[in-house]
Amino acid sequence: MTTEGLNHVQTLHEGEELVRRILDAVPGGVVHVAKDGSIRAANPDGLRILGLRFDELTKRFISDFDPETIREDGSPFPAVEYPVAIVLATGKAAGPVTLGVRKPSGELSWAVFRAEPVLDAQGALAGAVVTFLDITERKRIEEERKRSEQRWRVLAENLPDFVLMCTVDARILFINRVLPQFAMERVLNVSAYDFVDPSMLDDYRQKYEQAVSTQKTARLESRGIGPEGKWVWYDTQLVPIVEAGIVTSVLVVAHDMTERRQMLASLAEKERLASVGMLAASVAHEIMNPLTYVLANLDFVVGGRTDDSTRNTKALVEAREGARRMQQIVWDLRALGRAGGEELFYVDARSVLEIALRLSGPEVARTASVVLELDEVPCVLASESRLCQVFINLLVNAAQAMESRDPGDREIRVKTRHDEDASLVGIDVADTGEGIPHERLSRIFEPFYTTKRAGTGLGLSICRDIVERMGGRIDVASKVGSGTTFTVWLSTSRVAGSTASSSALQLG
Numbered sequence: 001m002t003t004e005g006l007n008h009v010q011t012l013h014e015g016e017e018l019v020r021r022i023l024d025a026v027p028g029g030v031v032h033v034a035k036d037g038s039i040r041a042a043n044p045d046g047l048r049i050l051g052l053r054f055d056e057l058t059k060r061f062i063s064d065f066d067p068e069t070i071r072e073d074g075s076p077f078p079a080v081e082y083p084v085a086i087v088l089a090t091g092k093a094a095g096p097v098t099l100g101v102r103k104p105s106g107e108l109s110w111a112v113f114r115a116e117p118v119l120d121a122q123g124a125l126a127g128a129v130v131t132f133l134d135i136t137e138r139k140r141i142e143e144e145r146k147r148s149e150q151r152w153r154v155l156a157e158n159l160p161d162f163v164l165m166c167t168v169d170a171r172i173l174f175i176n177r178v179l180p181q182f183a184m185e186r187v188l189n190v191s192a193y194d195f196v197d198p199s200m201l202d203d204y205r206q207k208y209e210q211a212v213s214t215q216k217t218a219r220l221e222s223r224g225i226g227p228e229g230k231w232v233w234y235d236t237q238l239v240p241i242v243e244a245g246i247v248t249s250v251l252v253v254a255h256d257m258t259e260r261r262q263m264l265a266s267l268a269e270k271e272r273l274a275s276v277g278m279l280a281a282s283v284a285h286e287i288m289n290p291l292t293y294v295l296a297n298l299d300f301v302v303g304g305r306t307d308d309s310t311r312n313t314k315a316l317v318e319a320r321e322g323a324r325r326m327q328q329i330v331w332d333l334r335a336l337g338r339a340g341g342e343e344l345f346y347v348d349a350r351s352v353l354e355i356a357l358r359l360s361g362p363e364v365a366r367t368a369s370v371v372l373e374l375d376e377v378p379c380v381l382a383s384e385s386r387l388c389q390v391f392i393n394l395l396v397n398a399a400q401a402m403e404s405r406d407p408g409d410r411e412i413r414v415k416t417r418h419d420e421d422a423s424l425v426g427i428d429v430a431d432t433g434e435g436i437p438h439e440r441l442s443r444i445f446e447p448f449y450t451t452k453r454a455g456t457g458l459g460l461s462i463c464r465d466i467v468e469r470m471g472g473r474i475d476v477a478s479k480v481g482s483g484t485t486f487t488v489w490l491s492t493s494r495v496a497g498s499t500a501s502s503s504a505l506q507l508g
Helices: 003-025 044-050 062-068 083-090 136-158 198-214 258-302 309-337 349-365 384-400 459-469
Strands: 029-034 039-042 094-102 108-119 125-134 162-166 172-175 218-225 231-243 246-256 345-347 369-373 380-382 411-419 424-430 473-479 483-491
Touching: 029 044, 029 108, 039 044, 044 108, 044 125, 062 094, 083 094, 083 108, 083 125, 108 136, 198 218, 198 231, 198 246, 231 258, 258 309, 345 349, 345 384, 349 369, 349 380, 349 384, 349 411, 349 424, 380 384, 380 483, 384 411, 384 424, 384 459, 384 483, 459 473, 459 483
Parallel strands: 369 411
Antiparallel strands: 029 039, 029 125, 094 108, 108 125, 162 172, 162 246, 218 231, 231 246, 345 380, 411 424, 424 483, 473 483
């Protein structure tokens, strides 16, 4: 061979080596297919994706893959529809097409396939080059996401709660289910505000905007449309969805708590009756004293024991005073025993305190002395009977908390104060008992949690529920060995959007 021929052969060899190195470095698979469909060559990535060795692959034809390929929907993908088959049949490029290829190991690889024609020196079709990009991992992630979404959707659709995805301005994008009286299209793209009781809309809107602006979960109790179009109570959580530091949507979870409220109302009634029962003996004693001298004075007059008109008049006056005293006791009992479900009105907290002190006085006086600092304060929004129940519970609890102390160290201090800036009145009930350990302090308002041997654990829980429904709150501070102070805070004004802003708010 001449020098020129040797140089030509060397150049061809170097070119082939360069092509081989390029193919080895190319990301994704590359396969050379002859015109008859036989596979001539493949780069390492192609071998990996197909799960075959070079000597195994180059013994195959493209038709051999027919039983091993599937579409994205899981149906078979016939070899005649492969991009390479189309190229060999038409001489034109084909693809992209997503194919799943079952490896000999049983593992499924996913790739996007393309095919380009290869022409000989005369421009005739000589074969094809197939390129394919591995998307197995992406496919796995997509499938996992789909499964996760499906699980979430099944869970959401079967939840007893309503789950909504809303825009930042409260337009409903998704809801897991709808009430029987609504069609899905009636709810989607409608404002969530349209389903809230108008009397509570300001508070709902304020909480929603607060969740968006602060990027923190907000929670509230409000009335919304329920079955048959009736207003029902919902415990609602507003969870902002934050992406790249911006709230893009709000997840709304609304739990129908109507039954729970009815249960609490029933428990409150039972607790109130229990309070009446607990005080019955002492109240009976309070009634017996004036009743005794009422009867005695009436017997004196009716029996005609004297003709002295002045003496008879004095006896009748004393009988009347005794009757008035009994009347006051009965009115006090009515204030405590009146059924729930009242509206909120402006009441004098000091007057309610005095009723509670008169009713609980005999029970409390057995244990402790009571010091009053009842400064003049504005009227508060409350239900008289409910507030009386709260005060009696706190007073009796304070007395019971000091039973283990020396008699001289037992004192209950009741004080009123006014926070003008917050438009609130505070009523302190402080004892000098043993105090509450810090680890128990966070649990004392939990239903059925009690440290008393004969307690139900409902008293403080119901007290907090009553006060919160009146738009107020109960604070507690305690120091072991020194005593505990409960403070009831109540609003002095009907603030728009507050729990107590609606005169139609029912406590039951």
